[in-house]
Amino acid sequence: MTALRLSMALTENPMTRPLLDGRVRVQGVELAATGLHPSELFWRQLKFGEFDISEMSLSSLSIGRSQGLRDWVAVPVFTTRRFFHTDMLARDDAGIETPADLVGKRVGVPEYQQTAAVWARVALADEFGVRASDLKWFMERPPEKSHGGATSFAPPPGVDLTYIPPDRTMGQLLASGELDAAVRYLGTTNLVDRSGRSAASIPHLRPLFADKVAEGVRYLRATGILPINHVVVIRRSLFEEHPWLALNLYAAFAEAKELVYEPLPDLIAGWARTGDVDASVVHTLRDTDPVPYGIAANKHVLERLSQALVEQGLVAERVEPLSLFAPSTHAL
Structure with missing residues (x-):
């Protein structure tokens, strides 16, 4: 089977860099990957729809969905978050x-x-x-x-x-x-x-x-909230033709994040050796993912944002977070 040739635009950050530089590949896909500033990326996607796959503003995706815009299907990969x-x-x-x-x-x-x-x-x-x-x-x-x-x-x-x-x-x-x-x-x-x-x-x-x-x-x-900012989306027409893309993308982004965290256990062990952390917490730190992907681990954050868009007058009616995501990812 010939791999799909698709365009992808992501912001430059450690968790996405392995996909941008080619260290991680999406199974069944040949990517032409571009790194862009999020301000420019979201504007270009929302106005011109230039890329097959991209990061997207979670609020703008939700607002567009409330207005009946269904150009994009999300995958529960949350690439940036902060207070x-x-x-x-x-x-x-x-x-x-x-x-x-x-x-x-x-x-x-x-x-x-x-x-x-x-x-x-x-x-x-x-x-x-x-x-x-x-x-x-x-x-x-x-x-x-x-x-x-x-x-x-x-x-x-x-x-x-x-x-x-x-x-x-x-x-x-x-x-x-x-x-x-x-x-x-x-x-x-x-x-x-x-x-x-x-x-x-x-x-x-x-x-x-x-x-x-x-x-x-x-x-x-x-x-209990570490706010989510960006989510990954696929062009809906592309997803409907190739529904396997959602889970293949999720797996690739998870692999890319694992590459970022791979050196962490050795680093944490070094902290314990120098007394910077107690040895008893090394196992917990090693096994904790502070920025998890998937819907289950982020449901409370997604629900709060959905409600906030109503409270702030940006949508007339609440957008159910699950409605944004590919059905195959709902159990993740």
Whole structure:
């Protein structure tokens, strides 16, 4: 049997690199693999559908599905996740010492519906009592260069949102004091994002959480949630013609992740030898996967995001997470 020749675009991160560089292959598939920044990748997929297989914004996939867009079938491979609210930035002259102080402030965001911003608003509301309607939002991406441009985004009722003019950037507004804070800031330049300067280079800008690690640990202990950002998708027409692709892809991504974690046991054993961890926890650390794939291990996270999209006015009705995924993967 001749292998399928398919295009695939992934973001550059350790768990996907073995697929991008060819160390791991998908059985029955010859891949033309491309590494892209997620901002550009998701826009190109949502607007032009350029790739057969790709990572995708989980929030944009869900919003599109709520509107009847069924171009993509997901595989429960979750390539990036982090505590996004710990990335919030604030000017040191804006009177913002805690998340509660964001009320009434001018806050920048690359894209209102991006998954990172959704999760940050979940934490603001659930943990600190700050609602999206309490802030004045400024969005950098224009409709024609945004994920929301492909999913008919409009500011939810009660949300004060202004588009940053195309000749200005979020970085410039933060530097000038025209913005007080950023829920998410991307200093990279690609076909979608334009600030092009690091947060560290912007005067008077500092992390809202002085100890981001401690806040992440606190949040995980309080909620049990390590937020999921990206998921892998297959073009629906391709999946319907070749349904075996879903499980073959899942197996390849799992193998790629295993390559990343392969050196971990030796590293952990070294920690025990030097006294950095107690020898009694070596077995537990070795056998723990902090970023599991599959639906069962992530059901609570997927359910919370699904509900958050309703709470934040980004979908009219809740999207059942299982409806996003290939049926053959539901038991994973």
